[in-house]
Amino acid sequence: MSLLSLTNVSAFYGASQALFKVSLRVEQGAVVALMGRNGMGKTTTIKTILRMLPAAGGELMFDGEDLRRLPSHKAARLGLGLVPEGRRCFPNLSVEENLTAAARPGHWDLKRVAQLFPVLEERRAQSAASLSGGEQQMLAIGRALMTNPRLLILDEATEGLAPIVRQEIWAAIATLKRETGLAILVVDKSLRELRQIADEAVVLQRGETVWHGAMGALTPDITDRYLGV
Ligand code: ATP
Secondary structure, X not given: OOOEEEEEEEEEEOOEEEEEEEEEEEOOOOEEEEEXXXXXXXXXXXXXXXXXXXXXXXXXXXXXXXXXOXXXXXXXXXXXXXXXXXXXXXXXXXXXXXXXXHOOOOOOOHXXXXXXXXXXXXXXXXXXXXXXXHHHHHHHHHHHHHOOOOEEEXXXXXXXXXXXXXXXXXXXXXXXXXXXXXXXEEEOOOXXXXXXXXXXXXXXXXXXXXXXXXXXXXXXXXXXXXXXX
16 A cells, blocks of 8 residues: 555646646655646645645545545644745744654654754754754754654755755755655655655646656656656
8 A cells, every 4th residue: 555645636726727637656665756847736736635725536545544534634643744845944933942843752853853964953042044044944854854754745845055955955865765764755856866866756747647657767758858948
């Protein structure tokens, strides 16, 4: 049984349809890249998984539970950890307060997050607003981990960061995969890094799944057709 599976899921913003029968699967321990050009439906797919937008038709299962039948407050506790686009930490809270506010019991605690991102330990008492963009991104990932998710969802986690900071974020994601076997659904524009870390890829085009398969099978022909600028 897949950890997460969407089968023919559609979604609307008012009268405007944004997803057309999207299907995707994330197995336990797998890293899946959700790809597509700007505006193709990646964030909308994530919002639908998290029940921030209702799924209109299709099947949406997480760890054997039908997400469409669960009230959203229950869905939130199933173990979906989101690192949202734009980070969105609480600016006036300290780093430690941001982390503990999210905490739920499990493997991840302040100590483990500090091992993954030592800079957060150094900045523990500072406000989130005083952090650099890269440090805020690490805090956003740390916060999602503090919820002890079974699936981590990263929406453009390296966007707008300096190359050296992006490398740090990718290294942390690689560590998560290698050492904890956490399942990860990742949206990102860096094809090169995704090729190194993702097991599977799903490509969206105008709200439809146009390709899915092993990352290694994603040929230049497909990337040119669906991801090229
Ligand atoms: P990006 O990389 O730019 O974030 P994306 O693949 O995540 O792109 P979505 O944000 O999911 O794309 O957008 C998919 C479609 O839904 C687009 O046509 C977009 O204009 C539309 N859309 C997104 N958010 C809304 C909204 N709140 N209301 C109406 N339409 C929206």
